[in-house]
Amino acid sequence: MEDAMKNLTRYLTGAALCAVCASAPAPAFAQASPAGAEAAEEDEARGDIARATQLYREGNEAFKQKRWSDAELKYLKAWGLVRSFDIAANLGEVQLQLNKPRSAATFLSFALRTAPPSTKPEQLARIRHFLGEAKAQVGTLRVRAMNVAEVEVYLDGERVPEEAARHELYLEPGEHVLLMRHAGYEDAVLRVITGPGLTETIAHRLKPKAEKAPGAAGAPAANDAPPAKLPETTAAPREARSWVPVIALGAASAVGLGLGVGFTVAANAASADGDRQQAMLRQAGGGCVDVPAEYSHLCSGLRDSASRVETRTRTATVAYVAAGALAIGAVTYALWPRERTTTSRGVHASAELSPDRAGIVVRGVW
Template sequence: MMICRTLAVLLTAATVIAAPETAAAQPAPSQETARGADEVKRADAAYRKGLRLYTDGKYAEAEAELQSAWELNPTYDVAYNLGLTKYQLKKHKEAAQHLSFALRHWPLMKAAAEKRPEAERRLAVSRALVGAVNVVVSVAGAEVLVDGTAVGKTPLEGAVFVDPGEHRVEARLLGYETASQTVSVAKGGTAEVKLALAKSEAQAAAPSGTEAVGGSAAGAGAGAPAAGLAPAAPVEPASPPQPRSWVPVIALGAASVVGLGVGVGMTVASNNASADGRAQADAILKAGGGCPDAPPAYETACSDLRTTASRVDTFGRAATVAYAASGVLAIAAVTYALWPRSGTKASGKIRALPEAHIGYGGFVMQGAW
């Protein structure tokens, strides 16, 4: 039985973002936000088309649509339905991979919980027909390949499912020697693979080569007469401290305020979309309908509800990015304002490099003290 995107996704996204429900001017979405919204929209269209094809028994066509939705927006419900489709096509290795992903990310909502036992049953059947390989690599970020096909980067989220038989597992990372191991896996069995990556010879030789050159130079210097030594570089007198420019502080502070405003605007938009979704869901429930396995009479209403849920998710992500950017800019302004000034030229070698991620940000200071 297939599963549709329901109010669970909408309410989950709305709960994560807490902000006043007051009306505010909403800034135009950024190009990145618009591109993300377009991908979600296309994924939703492919997802719904895949559901219809599955219901009609056209599993090969449904697989292509659901695979497209998965590549654009890999969520638990897409993984669940794609896993069911692979199951019907007897592609049990891929079915197990997608169903296990869906179960790892299954939401704690009553409507979704009703479908979980079905996912567990199908996974158990597929799992009994294939093998599993748990791969652990000593270095994070390494690309893992099974029989020459990339399956992800370390650390892998879960087991890699394979056909019964012998398989070659490799781990590759720039600057390290490739590590590999061949394992044999039976139906329903599990193999453990642990790969230790060692630095390549070029990487390992670089520091020792540098030391060797330095040693030779020192030896030559020790044997040379004192008169032949190159004169030492003079120590330049310290120059008076330069006055601090407050223009960067003002510019960074203003940019931080703008980022905060964008975040508030996106949060308000997300809350508004969440309210719309709750109203749509209430209307469907009052009419005696429901979105899981929705009958034709409720297809339009459920489609609108899914679109609203996508809006909540898109605005929520945009708000998170805006808040993170605002925080990074604020940190930059404070760092510049409080950083001690020095009159020597060595101070010019100190650099502040911004480092921003979703949910947090900061600056990495490089230089000599």
């Protein structure tokens, strides 16, 4: 870690001073800036380096203690001041620990591309190792235009930085919308589906815009037309099937089955009463013809039991049939192909009992 700190300080100092030199105007083309302005710029660059170095050290301490969230915060603040391969390498490794493989791959690939020649082989091997782990969890995309040198790249509506667009893009597994743009050419909008560990190269030929005749004064030129809008990435959701009828029909079927079982039990009880009364009549010496007066009530009870058995058996049969029909209706509705409709849906089920019939009435629209 100490070697990394030394490399970081040397790398940041050199990068910052080169940036200051590059920003100074050339004396052959512009008036030289005052010496005070150059000194101020150099002091500001050195101040950023000092703050980034301190944040980097604090991030390393959190890293050693496996306080990944604290380390990420320190490294991100340092990255905001100065973009160094050391910061990117440690930040990518921490984000991999925080289950952020896409961002981790972005930082680790930057670190690998920008590592200076003095970087130790074991440090480069470590970066490659963690980059491989990150890429195994995301999709990798390379974008090239076949007929132009550079293109603007948009991914899911957000512009990709030019430096990243020239190398590799890392995507969460799933479907994404890719847009390629270049002045004088029509926008190319492509849908990309990627998965963990997959690498895809898209080489697309852009189509030149059709030349149009000059319009009236003040009319926009052909190349000044507003950029094409990205298509919606999410299709309008289909109307979900209503499960209320299935639940209602299933509940009504269960009620019908319960009624059938109840009437079956009642019919069996009435049949048992009839059998008992018939046995008593046999013991009295006959049937209900010329029966002694003391057994006449048994004949009346026997006829009543027979009537109850018949009524309850018929009612149980109707309930079983209704329960089966309702269950078939619920299954049919659940599996039947449907079309969209704006008709309001509703279902109502009610039991209907009378002296001469029994059943379940279902009314509904679905």
